[in-house]
Amino acid sequence: MPNIKVLVVEDDLSVAEVLVYNLKKEGFEVSRALDGRDALNQARLKLPDLVILDVMLPSLNGLEVCRTLRAGEDTKNISILMLTAKSEDSDQIAGFSIGADDYVCKPFSVAVLLQRVKALLRRREQAAVVKNQDVVTYKSVSVDRRRYKATVGEEPLDLTRSEFRLLDTLIRQPGRVFDRAELIDAALGEDTMVLERTIDVHIRALRKKLGPYADVIETVRGVGYRFSEAMHEEV
Known part of the structure; x- marks a missing residue:
């Protein structure tokens, strides 16, 4: 340390x-x-x-x-x-x-x-x-809760409300594996009645918007997803 x-x-x-x-x-x-x-x-x-x-x-x-x-x-x-x-x-x-x-x-x-x-x-x-949890940054991916803004590099990400909440949930606990049910609760709301595979659709859309940084969101086969914990930092 x-x-x-x-x-x-x-x-x-x-x-x-x-x-x-x-x-x-x-x-x-x-x-x-x-x-x-x-x-x-x-x-x-x-x-x-x-x-x-x-x-x-x-x-x-x-x-x-x-x-x-x-x-x-x-x-x-x-x-x-x-x-x-x-x-x-x-x-x-x-x-x-x-x-x-x-x-x-x-x-x-x-x-x-x-x-x-x-x-x-x-x-x-x-x-x-x-x-100081309003802003969290991983490499060049940043999420700012207060401004409800996400960026990759210097470019703003045009995210839906669900995509923003999904990214915010994952980036704040790098390395932790979230199952699909947990991500539904976090991104869509615990009262939402949707199939767990709905999260897969959101993940695909989010990865596409992240472009070259798409691999920061890792698939854990048979379980769910996690944010890569390498080089993570909070600011």
């Missing part, structure tokens, strides 16, 4: 070194803080995507750091994964109540912690997409 910044806040040097090493190995850009005040300074300066935050810290404990980050305008959306040697439910509830996104108890498996980190970052990415 290139360009993803992670701040490790851990006063136990041996634990910190293990975390930093493994996170860098996964491709993250990693910085480290050994106490709570340094953690806040680095978070405000570097604005990491995620903070791995020990609870028991010098100067300021992890709960105070978490609370302060959540209160800051620039830092409130940073993902926070808390670490602690304590495993009581009350400690976890305290962490979640002040804004922690996840909680891992020591001792922990590095492999499991890395999966939790990646899960948090996926959630962060999905939340960012939701905030």
Whole structure:
């Protein structure tokens, strides 16, 4: 995951070194803080995507750091994964109540912690997409819900309402296979009484209008259709 910044806040040097090493190995850009005040300074300066935050810290404990980050305008959306040697439910509830996104108890498996980190970052990415989901672009194909406009390259696509909704549904979940019934609900409305093969007609018409980009819509034999997930990006 290139360009993803992670701040490790851990006063136990041996634990910190293990975390930093493994996170860098996964491709993250990693910085480290050994106490709570340094953690806040680095978070405000570097604005990491995620903070791995020990609870028991010098100067300021992890709960105070978490609370302060959540209160800051620039830092409130940073993902926070808390670490602690304590495993009581009350400690976890305290962490979640002040804004922690996840909680891992020591001792922990590095492999499991890395999966939790990646899960948090996926959630962060999905939340960012939701905030800006009016426009989605794949290669040179673009769908703009707000303007009810679709383009391929610089050219507008002259789509029917059903074709627009069909393209919009597919492009927003690249790689997901939709069966014909799902696409009827999405493109035509769940109360529409039509044959499932009607979707095939719409797909053929849509592919024709996409021209050289027609292959972005893939047929999954015996199931339905999907939008190719290669080189997908949201803007």
